[in-house]
Amino acid sequence: MKRRNTIQKELILNAVKRLHSHATAEEVYAEIQKEYPSIGKATVYRNLKLLSEDGQIKRIEFPCESERFDDTCSDHYHIKCEKCGKIFDVDMDLVSGLTDKIKDKHGFTFNSYQIVFKGICPNCQ
Amino acid sequence: MKRRNTIQKELILNAVKRLHSHATAEEVYAEIQKEYPSIGKATVYRNLKLLSEDGQIKRIEFPCESERFDDTCSDHYHIKCEKCGKIFDVDMDLVSGLTDKIKDKHGFTFNSYQIVFKGICPNCQ
DNA sequence: CTCTTATTGATATAGAATATCAATAAGGAA
């Protein structure tokens, strides 16, 4: 199944970049509707999935949250403000060696891990 | 709003303990229906929430997953098998000092963090 | 330009969790 370039895919990628960070599918949909009202919601969901599979955007899965999509594809942590609900990037080195620590103790093959921080952001304090 | 003890709440707490770990609300509901078929789904969801608020069980939030409820209330990490989807406890010391590391760099007040590991469990390899 | 088929978009569907609300029952007071 060869990928095809479409106007819709282009618009969606641009919208994720323009919204810059952590946009939900619904937010991306609303953003695109301004300039291209005929776009379908399913198309947005579909392409966000495809784009993240192709590594053009990063899918961020938060517990008890809608999926979010980030134009920054490099690994970094996130923190969620428990008051306003917004997601922020965390400026911090990645914790290394975490998976090594537990590799031996279990028969598991470790692939990845994710850290989610919670707190109160400056604006909400 | 004073809490009342009900048969349903008792059954739900017992079911979480019997299922031992990481049961979803639907699983708890199915389990209780065996002995108490008249219980309502909303009652299960409601009480799982109440019980976790009261600290009698622990609510585990996984990305892109239903909520799960654990009878082990102490802090520990979890790993999800990407093949069978099951959740396992991780036998590993808690990572300390994580929030301290980033406290200074941001105006944030850090409250908590959660680490979710992903891998392939022994059975699925 | 033609043809194959990936993609679109309207709609339906699935699934988790909460909201609504009359009926029930817990448990404090008499």
Added chain:
DNA sequence: TTCCTTATTGATATTCTATATCAATAAGAG
């Protein structure tokens, strides 16, 4: 024990996110 207030229950409806369906459209290779 009995009465009364009101928290709780359970059936149902609703919300919300995300995916599935499918005829119509359009990308892009030949």
